[in-house]
Amino acid sequence: MDGELHHKTQIETSSVQPPEGLSISLKNATRDDSLYGTRPIYLDVQATTPTDPRVLDKMLQFYTGLYGNPHSSTHAYGWETDKEVEIARGHIADVINADAKEIIFTSGATESNNMAVKGVPRFYSKAKKHIITTQTEHKCVLDSARHMQDEGFDVTYLPVNQEGLISLDDLKNAIRKDTVLVSIMAVNNEIGVIQPLKEIGKICRENKVFFHTDAAQAFGKIPIDVNDMNIDLLSISSHKIYGPKGIGACYVRRRPRVRMIPIITGGGQERGLRSGTLAPPLVAGFGEAARLIKEEMDYDQAWIHKLSNKLKDGLLSIPETQYNGCLSDPAKQYAGCVNVSFAYVEGESLLMALKDIALSSGSACTSASLEPSFGLGRFTTEAEVDYVINAIQLRVEFLRKMSPLWEMVQDGIDLNTIEWSGH
Ligand SMILES: Cc1ncc(COP(=O)(O)O)c(C=O)c1O
Numbered sequence: 001m002d003g004e005l006h007h008k009t010q011i012e013t014s015s016v017q018p019p020e021g022l023s024i025s026l027k028n029a030t031r032d033d034s035l036y037g038t039r040p041i042y043l044d045v046q047a048t049t050p051t052d053p054r055v056l057d058k059m060l061q062f063y064t065g066l067y068g069n070p071h072s073s074t075h076a077y078g079w080e081t082d083k084e085v086e087i088a089r090g091h092i093a094d095v096i097n098a099d100a101k102e103i104i105f106t107s108g109a110t111e112s113n114n115m116a117v118k119g120v121p122r123f124y125s126k127a128k129k130h131i132i133t134t135q136t137e138h139k140c141v142l143d144s145a146r147h148m149q150d151e152g153f154d155v156t157y158l159p160v161n162q163e164g165l166i167s168l169d170d171l172k173n174a175i176r177k178d179t180v181l182v183s184i185m186a187v188n189n190e191i192g193v194i195q196p197l198k199e200i201g202k203i204c205r206e207n208k209v210f211f212h213t214d215a216a217q218a219f220g221k222i223p224i225d226v227n228d229m230n231i232d233l234l235s236i237s238s239h240k241i242y243g244p245k246g247i248g249a250c251y252v253r254r255r256p257r258v259r260m261i262p263i264i265t266g267g268g269q270e271r272g273l274r275s276g277t278l279a280p281p282l283v284a285g286f287g288e289a290a291r292l293i294k295e296e297m298d299y300d301q302a303w304i305h306k307l308s309n310k311l312k313d314g315l316l317s318i319p320e321t322q323y324n325g326c327l328s329d330p331a332k333q334y335a336g337c338v339n340v341s342f343a344y345v346e347g348e349s350l351l352m353a354l355k356d357i358a359l360s361s362g363s364a365c366t367s368a369s370l371e372p373s374f375g376l377g378r379f380t381t382e383a384e385v386d387y388v389i390n391a392i393q394l395r396v397e398f399l400r401k402m403s404p405l406w407e408m409v410q411d412g413i414d415l416n417t418i419e420w421s422g423h
Pocket residue numbers: 046047107108109110111138140185187188189214216217236237238239247248
């Protein structure tokens with residue numbers, strides 16, 4: 001590791017004043033907020049989305065009049081809330097062409113992923129001992145898989161190629177007689193690549209293996225049909241679709257039936273798969289968010305595509321930048337996630353220089369490159385994208401001016417020919 005060099009560069013960077021153009025653009029960056037002061041431009045919708053005001057509107061009535069327990073079956077307070085819960089369940093099912101009865105409410109995609117990756121193999125553990133997933137899953141899937149290894153299961157972690165895609169041949173070759181579950185995410189949260197769900201589902205069905213997909217980043221953003229794609233279990237998160245945080249769902253197929261050992265037991269709510277009193281305000285908000293995302297999918301995606309193309313063109317016009325994701329086939333890339341590496345820019349320095357933009361970064365610990373992930377959504381504006389393109393162009397240029405590596409490249413030195421001391 002190049003820790004010393006890394007951190008020295010960082011200190012030097014912070015003591016240098018930005019060029020004039022940069023400070024002018026910085027002034028326009030922030031919004032005033034009486035509670036939190038100035039806030040950066042929000043380009044991190046993979047982490048969470050702002051709540052749609054229409055969702056909040058729906059939720060408010062459950063904090064006032066509609067306070068009944070939806071599981072109270074003996075009086076009107078229970079019935080009226082239960083009716084609303086079932087309407088919400090229907091909206092969520094509609095997005096993925098499921099039956100409302102197949103939607104199990106949970107606290108979010110983390111819980112849904114735990115439920116599927118642990119619950120299904122545990123139920124079939126007498127006969128089956130093998131799980132297949134990928135190396136690029138969200139931590140909650142990877143960690144659930146590790147737990148199952150501790151319980152005596154074998155887990156195959158499929159690799160992905162340069163574009164982040166798994167190979168279907170790898171999947172076919174990995175399936176064994178005792179494989180119980182394949183868990184492969186729909187849209188990757190860091191680079192936005194879309195795995196071939198329909199092809200994976202077909203392979204799983206032919207081999208009688210259950211197919212679970214973590215669709216936290218995909219639900220309502222790309223078309224998903226659980227029947228056409230042979231998906232048996234699917235994880236959903238409300239706060240990624242402009243709904244409230246703390247709620248999600250797991251789609252669990254009824255025909256052919258998927259059985260599982262529940263993680264949370266008790267009163268037997270949610271078909272016995274997830275006990276506990278539901279939170280009607282969250283359920284109703286989630287349902288409204290699902291209704292809206294289905295109704296407005298074409299409109300949202302057209303807007304996101306437009307902004308995404310603009311951002312991508314703007315960032316890739318900077319020399320020595322690389323797009324991370326699938327460029328060869330637009331059908332395999334979710335446009336709302338733009339991940340770009342900037343060569344010869346010290347990673348943490350760039351993050352420091354982008355304090356007026358809220359974004360995610362993959363691995364910050366590499367001195368030569370950084371992969372910021374820009375997340376665009378329903379409420380992102382064109383002016384914000386214009387600002388970000390301009391700010392990044394100026395700052396990458398500024399940071400490269402201080403980079404000895406960049407200077408050497410400009411002088412025509414091939415960095416691969418250099419023998420670095422201390423490595
Ligand atoms: C791919 C993926 N899976 C799971 C999760 C976890 O979702 P939740 O916050 O609803 O638990 C996220 C969100 O961070 C995600 O991006």
